[in-house]
Structure formats: structure tokens, C-alpha cells
Amino acid sequence: MTISTTISDADAAARAVDVWKVYGAGEAQVIALRGVSVNFERGKFTAIMGPSGSGKSTLMHCLAGLDFTNKGSVHIGETQVTGLSDKRLTKLRRDKVGFIFQQFNLLPTLTAEENILLPLSIGKRKPDQEWFRQVIDTVGLADRLHHRPAELSGGQQQRVACARALVQRPEVIFADEPTGNLDSRSGTDVLTFLRESVDKFGQTIVMVTHDPMAASYADRVLFLADGQVVDEMFDPTADRVLDELKRFEEIVQHASEENR
Numbered sequence: 204m205t206i207s208t209t210i211s212d213a214d215a216a217a218r219a220v221d222v223w224k225v226y227g228a229g230e231a232q233v234i235a236l237r238g239v240s241v242n243f244e245r246g247k248f249t250a251i252m253g254p255s256g257s258g259k260s261t262l263m264h265c266l267a268g269l270d271f272t273n274k275g276s277v278h279i280g281e282t283q284v285t286g287l288s289d290k291r292l293t294k295l296r297r298d299k300v301g302f303i304f305q306q307f308n309l310l311p312t313l314t315a316e317e318n319i320l321l322p323l324s325i326g327k328r329k330p331d332q333e334w335f336r337q338v339i340d341t342v343g344l345a346d347r348l349h350h351r352p353a354e355l356s357g358g359q360q361q362r363v364a365c366a367r368a369l370v371q372r373p374e375v376i377f378a379d380e381p382t383g384n385l386d387s388r389s390g391t392d393v394l395t396f397l398r399e400s401v402d403k404f405g406q407t408i409v410m411v412t413h414d415p416m417a418a419s420y421a422d423r424v425l426f427l428a429d430g431q432v433v434d435e436m437f438d439p440t441a442d443r444v445l446d447e448l449k450r451f452e453e454i455v456q457h458a459s460e461e462n463r
């Protein structure tokens with residue numbers, strides 16, 4: 204079953220239209236995405252789940268313009284990402300997209316404040332001081348701004364990364380396993396912050412996760428299997444997500460038994 208999308212194009216902050224992604228060639232060829240068409244609603248929090256190797260990170264990287272599609276197109280807001288020149292792609296990623304990675308990806312020589320303001324300084328843009336304060340207060344980092352990453356806990360470093368993504372008010376924040384390296388308390392802090400940035404500031408967030416508890420913070424969960432979107436769930440709870448994942452495992456196991 205391939206579902207397309209229940210969100211209209213006009214309501215979407217990011218879109219994939221019949222996206223195919225193939226890695227390698229010949230016997231080593233892997234089809235990571237098989238004609239994915241999906242819309243991500245503006246001002247909402249969407250989680251992407253699915254078994255390992257189902258194409259979650261590939262889809263996110265294609266959407267964010269970090270990787271090229273073989274066929275189909277991706278759009279951020281009004282901009283068609285597919286086909287942009289390198290220069291325009293760099294500008295789009297800098298101005299319209301925020302990233303949060305599992306490994307935090309902070310610059311070790313810069314303070315927390317300098318890391319947070321880095322995307323703005325690279326784009327030669329001045330921070331809106333009021334907005335900066337609001338982000339810092341929401342993320343709870345006011346007393347850590349002059350510390351370097353090595354002087355911060357993992358949870359604090361990830362909150363710096365969240366603030367860095369949010370401070371430029373991007374069209375979309377893409378988060379790839381943002382709680383994967385955190386203990387459950389710090390993970391909850393980060394997820395609470397992501398949820399608040401959607402509810403308070405209307406931020407659009409797309410998050411890849413393996414964790415049903417993390418997915419329960421989202422408004423909608425998309426399920427990928429074998430490079431296709433196979434299901435979606437609105438207003439998820441951790442238990443319902445877990446049941447859905449178990450159902451997929453059974454289907455995959457059944458299919459592999461039949462192929463033996």
C-alpha cells in the first residue's frame with residue numbers, strides 16, 4: 204500500500220513529489236526511496252518512523268537539500284529545491300532550513316551563544332534580540348550562554364542545537380534522531396522544547412525517530428517501509444505507535460517467510 208498525502212499543497216511547508224532515490228549501481232544498487240509523495244503541514248510537528256533501512260534519513264536529507272533525488276521533486280515553502288544551483292541551494296539551506304542532528308554538531312571553539320547565532324552571522328544577519336531572549340528562555344540556557352560545548356552536558360548541548368535551529372525562524376526544522384544520544388530526562392527536555400516551539404511560535408518540525416515515546420510528541424506520524432510511505436497516524440500515543448510498529452514487523456516477517 205502506498206498512501207500519498209492527506210495535507211494539501213497550500214498547507215505544506217515541505218513537500219516531496221514522487222521522489223526516487225537510488226544508491227550505487229549493478230548488484231550493489233539500493234533503492235532507498237520508491238516514489239514517495241508526502242506533504243508536511245506548516246506549523247505542525249511530524250515524526251517519521253519505520254524499520255532500519257526503510258529510507259527515513261534519506262527522505263529527510265532529500266527534503267532538506269542535503270542529498271539529490273534521482274527522480275521527482277522536493278519543495279520547501281514556495282521554492283522548488285530540486286534543480287537549484289549549488290549557490291542557491293546553500294542559501295536556501297542557510298535561510299529556510301534548521302537542522303538538529305543526533306550528534307549535536309556544535310563548533311567546539313565557540314560558546315553556546317556564538318553557536319546559536321552562527322547561522323545568522325554566516326548569513327550576515329543581525330539577531331532580533333527579543334526573539335533571541337525568548338528562544339534562550341524557552342530552551343532554559345540563559346546561564347550557560349558563555350560556556351563552550353565541552354563544558355555542557357549532552358542535553359544542554361542538544362538544547363543549544365535546538366536554539367540554533369530555531370533562532371533563524373526557518374521554514375522547517377529537520378531533526379534526525381535528536382534524542383538518540385540523550386538520557387530520558389534530557390530527551391524529554393528537548394522534546395518538550397520542540398513541542399513548545401510548534402505550539403508557541405508556529406514552527407514546522409519534521410523529526411526522524413525510532414522511539415515511540417518521542418513520536419508521541421508529534422501531531423502526526425508517518426510510517427515508512429522499504430522506501431515507501433505506508434501509513435500515517437494523527438495525534439499519536441506511544442502505545443498506538445508501538446502497536447503499529449509491531450504490526451509492520453509481523454508483515455515484514457510474514458513476507459520474508461513467504462519468500463523463503
Ligand SMILES: Nc1ncnc2c1ncn2[C@@H]1O[C@H](COP(=O)(O)OP(=O)(O)OP(=O)(O)O)[C@@H](O)[C@H]1O
Binds near residue numbers: 233261
Ligand atoms: N550513501 C549511501 N550509499 C549507499 N547506500 C545508502 C547510502 N545511504 C543510505 N543507503 C541505503 O539506503 C537505504 C535507506 O537508508 P536510510 O539511512 O535512509 O534508512 P533509515 O530508515 O534512516 O535507517 P536507520 O533507521 O537505520 O537510520 C538503506 O538500505 C541504506 O543502506
